[in-house]
Amino acid sequence: MRPSVVLTFMSYEVRRALARRKVLIFVAFTILLDTIPYYILSTSHLTVIPASDYPYLWVAGVFAPLSFFIQFIAIFIAAGAMSEEYEQGTAEMLLSKPVSRTEYFVGKFLGGYFLLFCIVVLNSLLSILAATATFGNQSSLSIVPGVVLVETYASLLFYSVAFMLGELIRRSSISYIFATAVYFASDLAGLYISIVSELTGTNSFKVIQMYIPTSPEGSLSLQYAISNLPSGAARILQFISATGPVEPSTIFSALLIGAYFLVSTAVALAFFSRYDVSKKVG
Amino acid sequence: MGQAVISFLSSVKDYGRKEIGPVDFSVEKGEIFGFLGPNGSGKTTCIRMLLGLVRPTSGRVELKGLDPLKNHVQALRKVGYSPELPNIQTFLTPSDLLKLTASEVGLKPSEVQREISTMLETVGLAEYVNVKVGKLSKGMIQRLAIATALMGSPEVLVMDEPMIGLDPAGTAHLRDVFRDFAKGGGTILLSSHMMDEVEDLCSSVAMIHNGRVLFKGPVAEVVTQVLGEKELVVEAKGVTDDCLKSIRGLQGVIDVRTRDGSIIVSAQKDAEVRPKIAQLIVASGAQLYTMKEGERMLERAYIDALRRAGP
Numbered sequence: 001m002r003p004s005v006v007l008t009f010m011s012y013e014v015r016r017a018l019a020r021r022k023v024l025i026f027v028a029f030t031i032l033l034d035t036i037p038y039y040i041l042s043t044s045h046l047t048v049i050p051a052s053d054y055p056y057l058w059v060a061g062v063f064a065p066l067s068f069f070i071q072f073i074a075i076f077i078a079a080g081a082m083s084e085e086y087e088q089g090t091a092e093m094l095l096s097k098p099v100s101r102t103e104y105f106v107g108k109f110l111g112g113y114f115l116l117f118c119i120v121v122l123n124s125l126l127s128i129l130a131a132t133a134t135f136g137n138q139s140s141l142s143i144v145p146g147v148v149l150v151e152t153y154a155s156l157l158f159y160s161v162a163f164m165l166g167e168l169i170r171r172s173s174i175s176y177i178f179a180t181a182v183y184f185a186s187d188l189a190g191l192y193i194s195i196v197s198e199l200t201g202t203n204s205f206k207v208i209q210m211y212i213p214t215s216p217e218g219s220l221s222l223q224y225a226i227s228n229l230p231s232g233a234a235r236i237l238q239f240i241s242a243t244g245p246v247e248p249s250t251i252f253s254a255l256l257i258g259a260y261f262l263v264s265t266a267v268a269l270a271f272f273s274r275y276d277v278s279k280k281v282g
Numbered sequence: 283m284g285q286a287v288i289s290f291l292s293s294v295k296d297y298g299r300k301e302i303g304p305v306d307f308s309v310e311k312g313e314i315f316g317f318l319g320p321n322g323s324g325k326t327t328c329i330r331m332l333l334g335l336v337r338p339t340s341g342r343v344e345l346k347g348l349d350p351l352k353n354h355v356q357a358l359r360k361v362g363y364s365p366e367l368p369n370i371q372t373f374l375t376p377s378d379l380l381k382l383t384a385s386e387v388g389l390k391p392s393e394v395q396r397e398i399s400t401m402l403e404t405v406g407l408a409e410y411v412n413v414k415v416g417k418l419s420k421g422m423i424q425r426l427a428i429a430t431a432l433m434g435s436p437e438v439l440v441m442d443e444p445m446i447g448l449d450p451a452g453t454a455h456l457r458d459v460f461r462d463f464a465k466g467g468g469t470i471l472l473s474s475h476m477m478d479e480v481e482d483l484c485s486s487v488a489m490i491h492n493g494r495v496l497f498k499g500p501v502a503e504v505v506t507q508v509l510g511e512k513e514l515v516v517e518a519k520g521v522t523d524d525c526l527k528s529i530r531g532l533q534g535v536i537d538v539r540t541r542d543g544s545i546i547v548s549a550q551k552d553a554e555v556r557p558k559i560a561q562l563i564v565a566s567g568a569q570l571y572t573m574k575e576g577e578r579m580l581e582r583a584y585i586d587a588l589r590r591a592g593p
Binding site for chain 1 (some may be wrong): 326336357358371374382385386
């Protein structure tokens, strides 16, 4: 595999994803989500936020979108990465050159993932800036680079699943729907199992819940934050995630995300390597 | 026999509802080979097998002696491809696309800009270097696809209906580009519906219909093989009915008729009747201007072959 060719496809994929309105709309939503709530909170003179929490309000902006918008952006970028090339018939032009399918696959995967990383960075920076502008200087910002990396890694789970579905289904709309359905079904199943587990006191339900995709994805960044942020930020973290981390440890969360990533990409790559490059569809 | 650059060796693609193949033919180095057939006959599938985009169900395809699926990078090196009705991302400009192609074909960074300028000049798109593909006409997009195929000094060109959407000047220009390419030792597989273009450019052809190769070989051979006769067009002045009758009576002549002031002689494919016809015309006191093989013979052969092959 030649790094220069992979980089070419990465750069191409970033441009291609940015040329799509859907992704840009989600980015715009993220920007609004990162700024508007701070403005509203600072101007509404609410007393629910004690002044002692002000230095940690950036935490809310950095972590809250992760549970929803960042995952959606990941799904939208990944589900269309392969499928849209088939739908538009552009894969044929790209793959009829002396490049291997693996170079193309890896380049597109990493290109979309790099864009996602940039959006996570943007989300974090905007949250910090908005919190600083509205509630004054923020504390414990030294953990932000780590948070960004952990959030990006956590997003790898649904990014990989959506990427795989895009390759298997080869229809972008259906891939988005399936990947989003996996996300919602997983989230709802996690909530349902958690309630049943609490009511029945059965431990086996908790074990099942641990392996549901949204559990490691939602747990990892919280676990990282809990272990790295001072106790002053605990109330904000509790506000973001009432139930707290599902997984027993950071390592376990990371391993589960890694496992989901490996299985999804292996399936997608095997399918892509074995099957024909389809003509224009859709 | 020359060196085969492209080989279809009993290649079959089974789509379930439809089967393409077995296809057997080869294209030799330096040849411009016409690949003919109606829509849906299997031309594009064969081309896609050749480029390693589609896996043959059975048989083999070789490009420069290599399997384009197993050795994709090596097999496709120095091979340019222009698809039928190319689909190109609309957010790219010709310059962006050619930069991407340059990277794919492994051009050195120092050569990229010069190569892009040369290619855009060659296909007449130099003025549109920074215009988004979404704003280009179909013909321009076709020319842009041809430019991508020509990037990196290819040795083999695979052209799927390259003339579609081109104006007459563009077609003539492209014809010259192909001729120059072949003169320089390049090999071209040209899939086209335009029989006059194929007849004009190609030395050999293969005709495919319903996934089966009906005929293949040098153009003249294919024509006579299909039609079973050849046609001579005689331009002469003052030819009498008696003279025409005498021509009709020559051994090997099947039919004599007039069309647009020319005399059309149909003769058996092996019969060399030209000297005798010339002799008869001159002896009758008429003036003989020219005598040549009939035009659009390939088209006639193509239509005839399809008619005989059935739906």
